[in-house]
Amino acid sequence: MLFKSFSQKLFLLIALTLILVVSMCSSIVYGYARTDWALAYQAFTEFNGSNEHIILTTVRLPRALIAALVGASLAIAGAIMQALTKNPLASPGVFGINAGAGFFVVAAVSIFHVSSLAAYTWLAFLGAAAAAFTVYFVGAMGREGLTPVKLTLAGAAIAALFSSLTQGLLVIDEAALDQVLFWLAGSIQGRKLEALASVWPYLAAAFIICAFLAPKINILTMGEDVARGLGQKTGTVKLFAAAAVILLAGGAVSVSGPISFVGIVIPHLARYLIGNDHRWIIPYSAVLGGILLTVSDIAARYVIMPEEVPVGVMTALIGTPFFIYIARKGFDQA
Structure with missing residues (x-):
């Protein structure tokens, strides 16, 4: 833990928030169509209908x-999962929730030719829930019950199952392949504000749930016996936490496709900076x-310009070495 005092943690959080804002502004300004900061400012203050202004306001703003x-x-989904399972590799990608x-x-899309954004959202929630409960059921089988290793293996198996089923459907239906192939690689290219509008209420609800659960998760990580001794209803906490993870992962997948490794890398980085208090880890x-x-x-816009690499490929390049590092360390730390 690098930052220990309240003032240090708060200052760093504010600084990182400013970096996020600058990153989002940079996402609006930079890309294949050449624009600059002055032009971006004019697009939002003196919109004139030019191609550059349209790109900035209707393409890049939603994307950012x-x-x-x-x-x-x-x-956040990864942080909650790692805390509840005491598994440093837990994330929506590794546990098959994204794949589901x-x-x-x-x-x-392939069987029923669904094209509604709202339908995508609900289907993603349903798939995330199905994968989560399947992994939990498979991981809990046996005398030892749930263990980090069994959960990881169960998650990898379920992720492989759903990925194989997805590929099978796409082989059968080439039209569906053309429609969802880039999305399946994890991409936010071409996404409109309508996609965000269909999912943000559920993500906002999940953020609020996680914020309220943070103190209870701190207690739960001390052990279920300790939590029960302090009067906590551990089953209720886990149920609400699972619902939040399903909303977060399902909502993200419905918009951008299954993007991996963000849920693994970021919670470890947050704990390295500010420790194990989930009241800080979540924000x-x-x-x-x-x-x-x-x-x-x-970065994905510039690798093979004028074409684009799916952002899921970029996060995989960053996250894979980190995943290997954590796996080699074993399951001693969560």
Whole structure:
């Protein structure tokens, strides 16, 4: 833990929030269509209908907002999952929740030809919930019950299952492949404010739930016996935490597709900076997750310009070495 006092933690959080704002502004300014900061300012103060102004206000602004919101959602979901499971590798990607949400959306597109954004959102929630409960059920089987290793293996198996089913559907239906292939790689390119409007109320509700749960999660991480001794209803806390994770992961996937590694990397970075108090970890994870995905999205525009790399590829390049590092350390630390 680098920052210990309240004032230090608050100052750093404010500084990181400013960095997030600058990152979002940079996301609006930089890209294939050449614009600058003055032109961006004019687009929001003196809109004239030019192509540059339209790009800035209808393409890049939603993209910046979505990147920040999706990054924050995935990071908070990872922080909650790591705390509840005491598993340093826990995240929506590793535990198959993203894959489950993605499969349900692809199945709806391929089989029922669904195209509604609102339907995508609810299908992603349903898929996330199905994957989460399946992983929990499989991981709890056996005499030892839930353990970090069993949960990780169960999550990897369920993620592989849903990914295989998704690929099978796409092989059968080439039209669906064309529609969702870039989305499945994890991308926020071309997303409109309508996509954000369909999901932000659920993400906001999940943020509020996590904020209220933070003190209770601190107690729960001390052990269930201790939590029960202090009068905590651990089952209720876990139920609300699971609901928050499903809303966060499902909502993020419905907008951007399954983006991996944000939920692994960011909670570890937050704990390294400010310790294990979830009253701080949750807001830090939100801000750091937003920064990571926003900056990754900016970088994705320049790698093979004029084409773009899906932002999920960029987060994988960042997160894979970190994942290997954590896995080699073992499960001693959460």
